[in-house]
Amino acid sequence: MAAAAPWLDRLAPFAFVLIWSSAFIAVRAGLPDVSPLYFLAVRFSLAAALLLLVMLCIRGSFAGLNRRWPHFVVVGLCINALYLGGAYVAMRHLNSATVALIQSLQPLAVALASGPLLGEHFRPLQWLGFALGILGVAFVVGLKATTGSESQGLVTGFLAIGFFIAGTLYFSRYCKAAPLLPANLVQLATGAVGGWLLVGLFERPHAEWTPTALFTLGYLVLVVSLGAMALFFYLLKTGSAGKVSANFYLTPGVTAIMGWALLGESLSALAILGFVIASLGVFLVNRG
Template identity: 25%
Template sequence: MTSPATDTAPDGSDGTEVTGPPAWQPVAALGVTLVFWASAFVAIRHLGHEVTPGALSLGRLLIAAVVLSALLVRAPRHRFTRTELVLLTCCGVAWFGVYNLALNDAERRIDAATAAMVVQVGPILIALLAGLFLGERLTGWLLLGMAVAFGGVVIIGSAMRGDGGSDLAGVLLALLAAATYAVGVVCQKVLLRRLSGLEVTCYACWFGALVCLPWLGDLGDVLSTGSTETLLLIAYLGVFPTAVAFSTWAFALRHTDAGKQSLTTFLVPVIAAVMAWALLDEVPPPLAFLGGALCVVGVLLTRRKPGVPAAAA
């Protein structure tokens, strides 16, 4: 295990006073995450059926793990407790491993819009789990924003549904992705109370890669026969939507509620649709603009703070 670090615990558990970063930094980090995650949908769609779900997952996770490990060499590190090791394993196996395999396979069976719509059950599960296990408040604004944003995703999914169909296996795989995403984020939030975002993301990538090792042969075939464009896209997915975006996500999550932050991912389908429009010349249908507007409004509602009751006379 890594050597213990002497830096201040992020939650102030060592008794020292902790000052958070400027308010704009977590917001900017989250913005970077959303843009890169949205770009991943465009890149995966472009890869199509050239790369199997296992090979794609293993490739991007190995690249991300190597990049993050190189950064972690000179960064402060902690010696994990037994509980942290269990949570880190759950986060890596569930969110980085099973989630990627399930989502990539789901998009081979159902159209991307349906998959994105089903996976957006994940933020709702996170908000509920965070309320149950992390003590985060489910305010009226949070619930209203959740409902409005999810309605927007449903409209986008209905408007952009293609010819991929919606077979039961594909829908169940997308639901599995949503559930493992929720479990991973809640575990990550607990880990970030003491560990750095770089540590959590790096080791979670390695655990996720271990889950995907059975597809090492498929990845070898892709490396030996794949086109330069395919290899560059896998490298892009590993460096930016995985290594960078998951690190900026962890940084932002360290300074906000898990439930509230996860609901901002309702914006990912909106950003992905705009990117597909700009990069792939896929013009969204008019109804998709209404869905996108609802997603934006819903996310803004989740950021509202409940009113402070008036003091008793």
């Protein structure tokens, strides 16, 4: 097990970026058939149930959480319910490029806050990397980020990324020492409860369970909720919040490439240049 850790540490960031980027494609495919908050609540309910089944099969224990489980409730509420709930709603009002541009503010905000809150410090070359990341995302997004936006979507998008930043910093401060499997189960269950509360408060749910919607739901449950989120929290446990957050600079570019390859969407030379610049930014952040 110990011998696999260096290999996992090298692979995890790339796997996370690929899976997280693919989630944008999956969500766009499923949202026309299912209302966003209802979709989110069902997703986390199924993911929590599956992870609980895994825990029972392997006779997993919650003892490692000790009395820290309320911290994971906070993280689950911030990241799973409020961030993703807001992002889903925002994608109903904004194009994906605008949502990607809003999300690109997360790494820099985490880096700025992690100094006074977590004692993390970055070198000048790493700050250059954060700046290049934002520049690269702007190139990927292009002029599309300024068209078709509605005020409700913008407000929801900025609120959502604020909760994601808070959840990331909170996890790095209070949750690093706990075992990943029971911690992730608590967070998924909290996301499910929070999602159903959001449905009751803000949405008239509707769902047409087409083959596309069912496939999307299955992918989001198995690959994203159980896979990508576990990778994200693993990265936070083993690295700094600022360095981990820098990986989000890559998601708009990877999403654009996936959209071109899978959905036939256009991919401009400017977007490719932006992806290269963002990749350089992430390299500089992680090199330090």
